[in-house]
Amino acid sequence: MVVYFYALVLVFFVIILGSGELDAKNSKLARHKALSYDAYVATKTCRTVPGLSKAQLELCYRLPNATVFALQGLNQAVKECQHQFQGHRWNCSSLQTRGRNPYINSMLQRGYREAAFAHAITSAGITISISRACSSGQLNNCGCDSKTYKMKETLSSANSLSKTDWKWGGCSHNLHYGMKFSKMFLDSREWSEDIQSKINLHNNKVGRMAVSNNMQLKCTCHGVSGSCELKTCWRASPDFRVIGNTLKEKFQTAIMVDQTNLGKKKLRKFNMVKQRKRKNKNKPKQWTPRKNKHKRDLSHDLLYYEKSPSFCESDPFLDVPGTTGRSCNRSSTGPDDSCANLCCGRGYNLVKMRRVESCRCKFVWCCRVDCETCSYEEWISVCK
Known part of the structure; x- marks a missing residue:
């Protein structure tokens, strides 16, 4: 009888161990299937996105999940570009393509000031997207930024630490890996030694540095009844609107360089094309090589080498749609969305438009x- 009892106990444990082992195998198989499905979807993306260079394709097949987030960053960059240039003759609309790759657009193959902004904002977009994906655990080959940074005690009013004790914690966005992947993904396109490749590499770096220079410090309070006796702080990537505004300011002060700088390796040795004098005498004078003995360090400026067209007329070779049919602000006197600027002297038509929306909810x-x-019915101005 005793032998029979021990036999039953032994069988019971064997069943339990077998079921546990089976559950572990099923769980492992489920994770393997999930990873295989994600890799399949990501690898399929590599085959369907047009305009990827050979180096980008190799990177995509090697790190498919990260490439998916890079493409999401490109999409966010195009949307921010459209917001920043919504009142300009060139409004980034041609960068939004079905293939989700703005680099198939002819504008990015030119040396215009607008192309300089586009290169910088796309580089920043990939940096932010990858950095956030790492910290959220959506990418397996990177994680939180574990580095401890030295921060000043005097911060902005929103994140002021005052005299409260604080320590690094949470999960900082992995800026280092975001900048690294953005560099690998975009800089690999520029394999030539001509001035266009050098300018594009420079503007890519300006976009990445804009993210690095605007990293935010976020904190969470700890203590009894919200006394905030201790704060746990981490670094977070900035909001995309902050980066867009920063790069738009750099666009306004972008510097045109001389194309004779082909053989020069360092951008600080580039010669600037003499800028036309502005009417406002109160503004500081533009720097010229004749007035300074030393060359100006251009590492933080957007650079371009080709004068932009008017963007008034449609140009299929540049993927420029022109301004015909664009709505404008007839009461504005500013340089951007006014009818005088957008319509390029062709005039405008008044069109009655009916708008339907939910109300009195x-x-x-x-x-x-x-x-x-x-x-609602309203009259809008449309360029001829």
């Missing part, structure tokens, strides 16, 4: 919101 207990449909 009410909350009904419980739990829905009922709205009425209202239509």
Whole structure:
């Protein structure tokens, strides 16, 4: 009887161990299938995105998941570009392509000031997207930034540490890996030694440094009843609007360099093309090589080497749609969205437009919101 009892106990443990081992195998198989599916989807993306260079394709097949987030960063960059240039003759609309790769656009193959901004904003977009994906655990080959940074005690009012004790913690966005992947993905396109490749590499770096210079310090309070006796702080990548505004300011002060600098390796040795004098005498004078003995360090400026066209007329070779049919602000006198600027002297037409939207919404207990449909008619100005 005793022998029979021990036999039953032994069988019971064997069943338990076998089921546990089976669950572990099933769990491992499920994870393997999930990773295989993610790799399949990502690798399929590598084959369907047009315009990738040979080096980018190799990187995509080697790190497919990271490339997917890089493409998401490119998409965010194009949207931010459209926001920043929504009132300009060139409004980045041609950069939004079905293949999600703005580099198939002819504009990015030119040396215009607008192309300099596009290169910088796309480089920043990939940096931010990869940095956030690493810290959120969506990428397996990177993680949180574990480095401890030396920060000043005097910060902005929103993140002021005052005299409160604080320590590094949380999960800082992995800026280092974000900049590294952005450099690998975009700089690999520039294999030539001509001035266009050198300018593109420079503007790519300006975009990455814009992210690095605007990293934010975020903190969480700890203590009894919210006393905030201790703060845990981490570094987070900046909001994309901050980067867009920063690079737009650099676009306004972008510097045109002389194309005779072909053989020069360092950008600080580039010669600047003499800028035309501005009407406002209160503004500081533009730097010229004749007035300074030493060359100016251009490492933080956007550079371009080709004068931009007017962008008034459609140009299929540049993927420029022109301004015909663009809505403009007839009451504006500014240099951007005014009809005088956007319509390029062709004039504009007034078109009555009907707009339908939800209105007079009410909350009904419980739990829905009922709205009425209202239509509005307004006159808009459209360039001829």
